[in-house]
Amino acid sequence: MGHRNWSKRTQAVHGGTRRSAYGEMSEALFLTQGFAYPTAEAAEARFRHAGKDEFIYARYGNPTVAMLQDRIAALEGAEAAFATASGMAAVNGALMALVKGGDRVVAARALFGSCLYILEEILPRFGVEVVFVDGTDLDQWRAAIIPGTAVVFFETVSNPTLEVIDAAAVVAIAHGAGAKVVVDNVFVTPVFSRAIEQGADLVVYSATKHIDGQGRCLGGLILGREADIHGPVETYMKHTGGAMSPFNAWVMLKGLETLELRVRAQAAGARAVADALVPHPRLSQLIYPGLPGDPGYPQFPEGGTVLSIEVEGGQEGAFRLLNALEIWQISNNLGDAKSIATHPATTTHQRLPADRQAALGITPGLIRLSVGLEDPVDLIADLSAALDLL
Ligand SMILES: *Cc1c(COP(=O)(O)O)cnc(C)c1O
Numbered sequence: 001m002g003h004r005n006w007s008k009r010t011q012a013v014h015g016g017t018r019r020s021a022y023g024e025m026s027e028a029l030f031l032t033q034g035f036a037y038p039t040a041e042a043a044e045a046r047f048r049h050a051g052k053d054e055f056i057y058a059r060y061g062n063p064t065v066a067m068l069q070d071r072i073a074a075l076e077g078a079e080a081a082f083a084t085a086s087g088m089a090a091v092n093g094a095l096m097a098l099v100k101g102g103d104r105v106v107a108a109r110a111l112f113g114s115c116l117y118i119l120e121e122i123l124p125r126f127g128v129e130v131v132f133v134d135g136t137d138l139d140q141w142r143a144a145i146i147p148g149t150a151v152v153f154f155e156t157v158s159n160p161t162l163e164v165i166d167a168a169a170v171v172a173i174a175h176g177a178g179a180k181v182v183v184d185n186v187f188v189t190p191v192f193s194r195a196i197e198q199g200a201d202l203v204v205y206s207a208t209k210h211i212d213g214q215g216r217c218l219g220g221l222i223l224g225r226e227a228d229i230h231g232p233v234e235t236y237m238k239h240t241g242g243a244m245s246p247f248n249a250w251v252m253l254k255g256l257e258t259l260e261l262r263v264r265a266q267a268a269g270a271r272a273v274a275d276a277l278v279p280h281p282r283l284s285q286l287i288y289p290g291l292p293g294d295p296g297y298p299q300f301p302e303g304g305t306v307l308s309i310e311v312e313g314g315q316e317g318a319f320r321l322l323n324a325l326e327i328w329q330i331s332n333n334l335g336d337a338k339s340i341a342t343h344p345a346t347t348t349h350q351r352l353p354a355d356r357q358a359a360l361g362i363t364p365g366l367i368r369l370s371v372g373l374e375d376p377v378d379l380i381a382d383l384s385a386a387l388d389l390l
Pocket of ligand 1: 207
């Protein structure tokens with residue numbers, strides 16, 4: 001079920017629905033790894049060519065997973081999607097599907113720790129040359145993306161310093177040199193995403209974040225053109241075992257129904273928190289792309305659900321603040337219904353030496369705040385009380 005002209009909110013509720021003979025209202029959870037064939041000839045035929053609703057093995061596809069794939073593709077305005085076991089399976093799958101030894105990859109420097117690991121440690125092991133640039137500097141992209149570059153990779157909004165990349169401009173430079181563009185769009189979320197219309201070839205999400213949105217399951221998604229998704233991406237994913245489990249797909253599918261309501265409420269909460277904290281005497285920095293003065297504002301005025309603050313007193317100050325919070329949980333997920341405070345320097349980005357952290361703006365006093373669905377009045381009161389102790 002689905003219609004090209006439906007708006008995102010309607011797609012989020014109905015897109016991709018497949019009903020069984022029982023006519024169930026809520027999407028069915030097909031918790032099965034395999035499928036029986038009526039005859040040996042039918043099995044042979046399906047292995048030769050499986051149609052859209054013909055399944056072989058859950059590592060290749062499953063009806064519940066297919067509903068999620070079709071629904072998110074409709075939401076994103078992409079031709080097709082492949083659901084993966086985690087966001088990192090999606091990042092790894094998108095890159096491995098497109099590059100081979102001897103290729104050149106150009107990536108933004110400010111990345112999620114595990115994305116950085118794939119680009120810095122894994123790809124070079126197979127003879128892929130990876131060049132890093134300051135993602136906000138178009139001149140650096142122009143200089144690095146030489147003809148013959150295979151892939152360009154960036155997080156549209158970086159983690160945790162919330163640098164916003166001019167995606168349309170980088171795509172134009174990449175396509176001019178014949179490179180494909182892979183975009184990790186987690187912080188933008190499918191609700192605010194313009195990645196496909198900006199020309200990204202593959203868009204990747206960690207569904208663990210806003211799509212589940214309630215902290216239950218790991219998952220990831222790779223979206224793009226039919227020829228790429230049902231070509232190199234699917235081939236790589238189905239043979240290397242990174243498929244999403246049907247149970248997780250069912251949770252994500254139900255998550256999509258409320259995605260827009262949750263993300264818009266969380267973004268409104270993030271804006272309220274940002275407005276309440278600037279200017280605050282105990283903060284040396286507040287980064288939220290939704291504030292008109294923020295460098296990311298022209299690209300991402302919706303701002304998203306995450307902000308970052310830098311407190312005075314370095315790590316000691318940051319820990320004092322974290323330990324004084326009552327509603328905000330000390331954890332490292334984001335996009336959850338529960339508000340989360342993270343200290344990147346000692347957790348998500350701990351692996352990086354101090355000088356690398358400093359170069360990325362990950363200072364000892366930096367705290368990433370993921371705004372949940374609580375009343376912003378309570379969230380602000382909790383933060384203000386903790387800030388008063390500094
Ligand atoms: C969380 C995250 C990932 C990884 O997703 P998992 O589901 O944890 O594997 C990748 N990129 C970004 C930007 C993320 O925030």
